[in-house]
Amino acid sequence: MNKFRFHLLSLSHLPQNKKYSACAFTQKNRKLAKMLTSLGHDVFFYGSEGSDVEEYCNSDRLHFIQTHTIVDIAKSFGNGDNNFELGYNWKTKGFRTDFDNENDKVSPGTKKFYASCIENINKIKKEDDFLLLTQGNYHEPIADKVKLYLNCESGIGYRGSNSQWFRCFESAYLQNYTYGSETPFEVRGGNFFDRVIPNYFDPDDIEFSDKKEDYYLFMARLVRTKGILESYLATQAVGAKLIIAGQSGKITPEGHLISIAPNEFDLLPGNWEYIGFQDIEQRKPLLAHAIAFFCPTEYLDAFAGTHVEAMLSGTPVITTKFGVFSSDDTFISGIHGFKCDMLDDFVWAAKTCKKLDPFIIRKHAERFLMNNVKWEFQKWFEDLYMIYLSASGKNDLGWNALRKNIPEWKKQLYPDLTK
Numbered sequence: 001m002n003k004f005r006f007h008l009l010s011l012s013h014l015p016q017n018k019k020y021s022a023c024a025f026t027q028k029n030r031k032l033a034k035m036l037t038s039l040g041h042d043v044f045f046y047g048s049e050g051s052d053v054e055e056y057c058n059s060d061r062l063h064f065i066q067t068h069t070i071v072d073i074a075k076s077f078g079n080g081d082n083n084f085e086l087g088y089n090w091k092t093k094g095f096r097t098d099f100d101n102e103n104d105k106v107s108p109g110t111k112k113f114y115a116s117c118i119e120n121i122n123k124i125k126k127e128d129d130f131l132l133l134t135q136g137n138y139h140e141p142i143a144d145k146v147k148l149y150l151n152c153e154s155g156i157g158y159r160g161s162n163s164q165w166f167r168c169f170e171s172a173y174l175q176n177y178t179y180g181s182e183t184p185f186e187v188r189g190g191n192f193f194d195r196v197i198p199n200y201f202d203p204d205d206i207e208f209s210d211k212k213e214d215y216y217l218f219m220a221r222l223v224r225t226k227g228i229l230e231s232y233l234a235t236q237a238v239g240a241k242l243i244i245a246g247q248s249g250k251i252t253p254e255g256h257l258i259s260i261a262p263n264e265f266d267l268l269p270g271n272w273e274y275i276g277f278q279d280i281e282q283r284k285p286l287l288a289h290a291i292a293f294f295c296p297t298e299y300l301d302a303f304a305g306t307h308v309e310a311m312l313s314g315t316p317v318i319t320t321k322f323g324v325f326s327s328d329d330t331f332i333s334g335i336h337g338f339k340c341d342m343l344d345d346f347v348w349a350a351k352t353c354k355k356l357d358p359f360i361i362r363k364h365a366e367r368f369l370m371n372n373v374k375w376e377f378q379k380w381f382e383d384l385y386m387i388y389l390s391a392s393g394k395n396d397l398g399w400n401a402l403r404k405n406i407p408e409w410k411k412q413l414y415p416d417l418t419k
Helices: 024-036 054-055 070-077 108-124 136-146 174-182 228-238 280-289 305-312 344-357 358-368 371-390 408-413
Strands: 007-011 042-047 062-066 131-133 148-155 166-169 216-219 242-245 250-251 255-258 274-275 318-320 337-341
Touching: 007 024, 007 136, 024 042, 024 054, 024 148, 024 280, 024 371, 042 054, 054 062, 062 108, 108 136, 131 136, 148 371, 166 255, 166 274, 166 371, 216 228, 216 280, 228 242, 228 344, 242 250, 242 280, 250 274, 255 337, 255 371, 280 305, 280 408, 305 318, 305 358, 318 344, 358 371, 371 408
Parallel strands: 007 042, 007 131, 042 062, 131 148, 148 166, 216 242, 242 274, 318 337
Antiparallel strands: 250 255
């Protein structure tokens, strides 16, 4: 099996640490490093002081390069609240980023992150190294100065993808949406070198149970587009308890639940309980013992990782039908949960989901565990390396190359067909 070197660009707004589990991109970076090192690759991980990736990967293949400090983060994103190391109460207010800013308007901490990445990569790079751009165009200033051929967006679930790089999308919906947005009203071809590889999950972060308690669960940032109103209305209609977890919620003196963002929603007192931010250890039993997990996002969600965490916990999911849920890529309605249109559908799903088998739900979701998904990445990187060899003149086969032996990734992805 081929072994490669990767420069993994993390994010500047947080230490890349399990502590910040509500930031999906932070957790993806940590887990990607662990998957790659477990395959025997060398990973140079660029991130803030306070990152736990060395301990998490526990591998001499992981090389951590500190790019900036927690003080840099607090100065860039905080408001001087010394009760929190980031300078603000992220558990109640959500995370602050500069992902969507123009390059000349990013924070001082991000500029320091850029400069450190560029300096360190240019010192140690080899021409056949991979550069993993985990936030698309946000990392373009680094890619422009490093100038490697194998520029890869390793998990697109954001705005700002670069069509000049090799791209991996979280879902087929997002791939097609991106292609269509780039070339509207045109008939265009696909790209053999882009891939769809789903989000990936650490089994140690999951607790499975087929024993359910008397509550439903909603867990997300508390904004309307995450589907909190649908969850509230459905559980009120069936007279069931709804536990609500996540950042950005606030209970008024009158007992209403609202978002700290203006004009989002206003839940009257009822059969709900708001418990705020929950870390990974707190989330595990909540997901495992819920009757069902509500994630009826109103926007076109790229992946919605929490619904896979719920299924791995043996808990059915209740969603909408758009974005990643528009196809059967992640689950099948009526077997692993329900996809709903009208309030009547949500209410019926809430009543009926008790009939679904937690063991079947869990078995289906195991496809998203890190030890399975990592082989899809191995295939992608081996394919791209053949393109690199062709482009650099080291062979002239590229896409046309035929392997003489069955590669390890194929044996892992198709075990019953490669014996």
